[in-house]
Amino acid sequence: MKILHKEILARSNNLYIIRLEIIAPEISRKAKAGQFVVLMVNEKGERIPLTIVDKDIENATITLIFQEAGLTTKLLGRLNPGDSLYALVGPLGNPTEIERYGRVILVGGGVGIAEIYPVAKALKEKENQITTILGARTKDLLILEEKLKKISDEFYITTDDGTYGRKGFVTDILEELLSSKIKAMGYKLVYAVGPIPMMRRISEITSSYNIKTIVSLNAVMVDATGMCGCCRVTVAGKTYFSCIDGPEFDAHLVDWEELKKRNRIYQDKEKHICNLYRI
Numbered sequence: 430m431k432i433l434h435k436e437i438l439a440r441s442n443n444l445y446i447i448r449l450e451i452i453a454p455e456i457s458r459k460a461k462a463g464q465f466v467v468l469m470v471n472e473k474g475e476r477i478p479l480t481i482v483d484k485d486i487e488n489a490t491i492t493l494i495f496q497e498a499g500l501t502t503k504l505l506g507r508l509n510p511g512d513s514l515y516a517l518v519g520p521l522g523n524p525t526e527i528e529r530y531g532r533v534i535l536v537g538g539g540v541g542i543a544e545i546y547p548v549a550k551a552l553k554e555k556e557n558q559i560t561t562i563l564g565a566r567t568k569d570l571l572i573l574e575e576k577l578k579k580i581s582d583e584f585y586i587t588t589d590d591g592t593y594g595r596k597g598f599v600t601d602i603l604e605e606l607l608s609s610k611i612k613a614m615g616y617k618l619v620y621a622v623g624p625i626p627m628m629r630r631i632s633e634i635t636s637s638y639n640i641k642t643i644v645s646l647n648a649v650m651v652d653a654t655g656m657c658g659c660c661r662v663t664v665a666g667k668t669y670f671s672c673i674d675g676p677e678f679d680a681h682l683v684d685w686e687e688l689k690k691r692n693r694i695y696q697d698k699e700k701h702i703c704n705l706y707r708i
């Protein structure tokens with residue numbers, strides 16, 4: 430659980446995206462693409478889920494990449510090489526189904542780019558043809574460009590403010606790629622991770638072309654072992670626990686409105702706690 434390396438991958442104003450390499454031999458041996466860990470920074474802290482972005486079995490490490498969103502990620506960002514986490518559990522969640530689909534589109538928005546990376550790598554190893562679309566608010570917040578470009582057959586970047594790549598949203602590129610039924614038929618899978626409005630819009634676009642679309646949901650989690658019910662999501666009208674039944678689901682069947690509301694439940698308290706800690 431000791432931090433071996435730390436790197437600031439991106440910074441814009443006070444927003445940081447940080448990469449940590451952590452010694453975790455057992456997790457590193459077992460982890461598969463799509464899985465995550467739950468960690469605690471200190472004894473009294475909350476538990477937060479983070480995707481296992483990479484692993485190095487030889488060096489017994491896993492890589493986590495996170496954006497400083499609130500108290501826990503900011504406290505995590507203050508740790509340095511040599512420091513240890515208070516607790517780390519994983520690998521959790523179901524691995525991504527990695528098959529030979531043919532042509533696949535991967536879409537990553539913001540820190541979701543880190544979450545599509547292990548899936549892109551695994552799909553490439555299965556000889557899929559990868560089209561990658563990355564989106565960031567601004568150039569300074571774009572991460573993993575080179576790593577994803579290397580394993581992509583087609584590669585696109587958008588920034589909201591036009592400081593890099595195409596000005597606009599990942600969905601603009603997606604719509605162009607699928608702009609006719611004939612073109613759309615070439616793609617067998619769309620895999621997307623990012624903010625809820627992004628994943629929801631992608632789902633609307635791909636559903637009109639009937640393309641299988643998988644999203645990794647960022648439902649709020651507490652124990653991440655199926656005990657507390659906090660990460661409830663509704664998919665195809667049925668209740669699932671995102672931690673043990675997911676985190677990936679068929680985007681076309683997700684109740685997006687409910688997910689959006691549930692993810693905001695603690696927003697006021699989160700802000701209050703950050704103010705208390707002056708962080």
Ligand SMILES: Cc1cc2nc3c(=O)[nH]c(=O)nc-3n(C[C@H](O)[C@H](O)[C@H](O)COP(=O)(O)OP(=O)(O)OC[C@H]3O[C@@H](n4cnc5c(N)ncnc54)[C@H](O)[C@@H]3O)c2cc1C
Binds near residue numbers: 479500650676
């Ligand atoms: C399976 C999964 C994998 C994730 N992987 C990554 C990743 O690789 N990198 C990354 O930067 N972020 C990832 N997240 C989101 C990350 O867990 C939240 O950013 C983090 O918990 C925020 O905590 P905080 O105290 O810093 O911020 P807060 O201010 O407490 O929260 C900011 C927002 O983060 C979400 N959040 C807060 N607590 C939790 C929680 N316990 N579980 C889930 N979401 C929460 C809420 O939407 C909240 O509004 C993942 C979430 C899930 C469910």
Ligand code: FES
Binds near residue numbers: 649
């Ligand atoms: S986090 Fe408690 S049931 Fe999923």
